[in-house]
Amino acid sequence: MEKDTLLWQRFKDGDRTAFESMLILYYRPLFEYGRKIMHDPDMLKDCIHDLFTSLWERRTSIGQTDHIKPYLLTSLRNRIFKEKQRSDLLVTIEDWQEESVMMEDAIEMKIISTDSTLENEHRIHHIMHTLTRRQQEIIHLKFYENLSNDEIAVVMAISRPAVSNLLHQSLKLFREKWLSLLCMIIILFILF
Amino acid sequence: MKEYKNYNLEDFLLDDSFRNWVLGEDVQLDEFWIDIGQRYPEKQAVISQAKDLILTWRRQNSALTNDEIEFQISRILRNTEAEPEYERTIWSVNWKLWSAAAVVILALGIGWQIWRGLKPVPKPFTYNAYVMDTPVPLHEIVNTTDKSLKVTLPDSSIIELTPKSKISYSQPFVSNKKREVFLFGEALFSVTKDVQNPFFVYANGLLTRVVGTCFLVKASGENVEVLVRSGRVSVVPMKDVNNQKKRNTELLLTPNQQATFSAKDNLISKSIIETPVALVKVDTKPDFNFENKPISTVFSTLEKVYGIPFIYDNTLMNKCFLRVKLNDEPFFTKLDIICQTIGATYRISDGQVIITSEGCQ
Numbered sequence: 001m002e003k004d005t006l007l008w009q010r011f012k013d014g015d016r017t018a019f020e021s022m023l024i025l026y027y028r029p030l031f032e033y034g035r036k037i038m039h040d041p042d043m044l045k046d047c048i049h050d051l052f053t054s055l056w057e058r059r060t061s062i063g064q065t066d067h068i069k070p071y072l073l074t075s076l077r078n079r080i081f082k083e084k085q086r087s088d089l090l091v092t093i094e095d096w097q098e099e100s101v102m103m104e105d106a107i108e109m110k111i112i113s114t115d116s117t118l119e120n121e122h123r124i125h126h127i128m129h130t131l132t133r134r135q136q137e138i139i140h141l142k143f144y145e146n147l148s149n150d151e152i153a154v155v156m157a158i159s160r161p162a163v164s165n166l167l168h169q170s171l172k173l174f175r176e177k178w179l180s181l182l183c184m185i186i187i188l189f190i191l192f
Numbered sequence: 193m194k195e196y197k198n199y200n201l202e203d204f205l206l207d208d209s210f211r212n213w214v215l216g217e218d219v220q221l222d223e224f225w226i227d228i229g230q231r232y233p234e235k236q237a238v239i240s241q242a243k244d245l246i247l248t249w250r251r252q253n254s255a256l257t258n259d260e261i262e263f264q265i266s267r268i269l270r271n272t273e274a275e276p277e278y279e280r281t282i283w284s285v286n287w288k289l290w291s292a293a294a295v296v297i298l299a300l301g302i303g304w305q306i307w308r309g310l311k312p313v314p315k316p317f318t319y320n321a322y323v324m325d326t327p328v329p330l331h332e333i334v335n336t337t338d339k340s341l342k343v344t345l346p347d348s349s350i351i352e353l354t355p356k357s358k359i360s361y362s363q364p365f366v367s368n369k370k371r372e373v374f375l376f377g378e379a380l381f382s383v384t385k386d387v388q389n390p391f392f393v394y395a396n397g398l399l400t401r402v403v404g405t406c407f408l409v410k411a412s413g414e415n416v417e418v419l420v421r422s423g424r425v426s427v428v429p430m431k432d433v434n435n436q437k438k439r440n441t442e443l444l445l446t447p448n449q450q451a452t453f454s455a456k457d458n459l460i461s462k463s464i465i466e467t468p469v470a471l472v473k474v475d476t477k478p479d480f481n482f483e484n485k486p487i488s489t490v491f492s493t494l495e496k497v498y499g500i501p502f503i504y505d506n507t508l509m510n511k512c513f514l515r516v517k518l519n520d521e522p523f524f525t526k527l528d529i530i531c532q533t534i535g536a537t538y539r540i541s542d543g544q545v546i547i548t549s550e551g552c553q
Contacts, residue, residue: 024265049267052268052272053272120244124244124249125248128249143211143246143249168202171205171206172202
């Protein structure tokens with residue numbers, strides 16, 4: 001995108017207003033994305049802080065980009081993993097891909113036992129949390145950040161076919177969980 | 193035409209055109225997708241599920257407030273603005289290079305001596321020098337009364353000029369996409385917002401740049417002080433204005449911060465103004481009635497209301513709780529009360545409050 005190229009060039013030239021508008025534009029998307037892969041919000045804020053300060057320091061030596069958002073998301077992702085590796089709360093990439101599945105039953109029971117008027121939105125939210133981190137991450141990138149599959153491939157450092165594969169797989173899982181939940185709610189509703 | 197009759201939930205979700213329609217990014221898609229809905233009535237349920245999902249996913253914001261974002265952004269801006277100008281020197285024994293460098297330095301030295309002889313004496317950045325130097329006719333206003341004088345500028349910005357102070361500005365006021373005012377003495381500026389034409393105040397070697405905001409400039413004697421009430425203001429020494437490399441000396445001020453510029457040393461320092469006031473944009477009356485609140489909540493309330501950053505060790509102080517009812521006390525009185533209650537001390541550095549504590553039991 002031409003607008004991105006221009007903004008990036010102005011930032012590289014040391015334009016403070018360009019830097020500030022980048023912060024205003026991308027702080028929230030970065031934070032929302034970071035929350036998908038990092039639990040501690042304070043640590044995340046520090047990561048984003050360090051990301052931008054180091055960008056500013058290295059501004060003259062970094063390359064051109066015409067896709068600022070994917071670039072920033074990628075940098076944040078790398079930084080978070082580096083940070084995770086450094087800290088003792090270490091969860092390796094392979095580990096966290098599969099974590100959080102365990103929670104599934106507990107949450108599902110809770111939703112059903114609440115009552116059938118619980119809003120759709122809450123249900124969606126709960127099902128999201130039963131997916132693996134990686135599945136949540138890709139759904140976030142696609143639907144919240146609105147990235148193309150190519151951009152997701154860059155950010156998550158996987159191939160393009162892997163992106164569409166993972167995306168399909170995640171959505172299919174989501175659909176199955178959702179439908180079975182809806183069925184259960186209807187059955188419970190009929191029973192009581 | 194795609195095979196919509198075989199479309200399942202995932203297919204709708206991943207269809208770019210469908211997504212854009214749901215998000216309302218393209219009105220022209222309306223007709224098409226409503227038509228599809230009518231043509232495949234059995235797909236209605238799936239379509240509405242897909243819509244729900246897309247909209248919900250789009251909305252999933254965490255608890256991050258806009259205030260918090262603004263605070264984080266100004267933290268980043270603050271920490272990137274005054275980076276020291278350092279050049280890394282690589283020491284290696286390369287005698288050819290060294291001798292070449294020596295020759296260049298010698299040549300430069302001689303050249304500089306000659307150039308210095310020719311160069312006119314640098315003008316000081318005083319009010320008179322500015323006014324004499326400007327090519328266009330200036331309109332000057334001097335406050336000869338013993339009360340402060342309200343001046344309305346052509347752009348409807350308002351300046352309150354203290355006694356014996358004076359300002360000049362060019363006619364027409366907006367020229368070259370700039371609004372420029374020269375100040376001698378002390379004045380409170382309430383600048384009308386105009387992003388296209390930034391507002392500059394020249395005072396005794398210090399340039400203050402704003403878009404729209406309220407701030408006080410005191411240019412008397414050697415020092416210039418800039419005190420910010422609202423909005424953002426940046427200040428830079430005149431000496432460095434045209435020197436791109438030195439633009440790093442530019443300092444960004446947020447409400448309740450002040451910059452003090454020493455014309456003699458060409459140095460700016462940042463601190464907190466003497467009596468910080470609650471930020472204007474706070475709509476609801478801030479609640480300083482702390483009923484056994486964790487200290488982090490107390491500090492973040494003060495941070496928000498006064499826009500002044502607090503630095504403290506959260507892990508060390510996580511057992512500190514505060515039960516105290518505060519009201520309209522001045523900022524520093526509040527700070528005294530809080531620190532005495534929890535047995536901590538504070539100091540001000542670089543426009544921030546730094547809390548020192550040994551933790552609480």
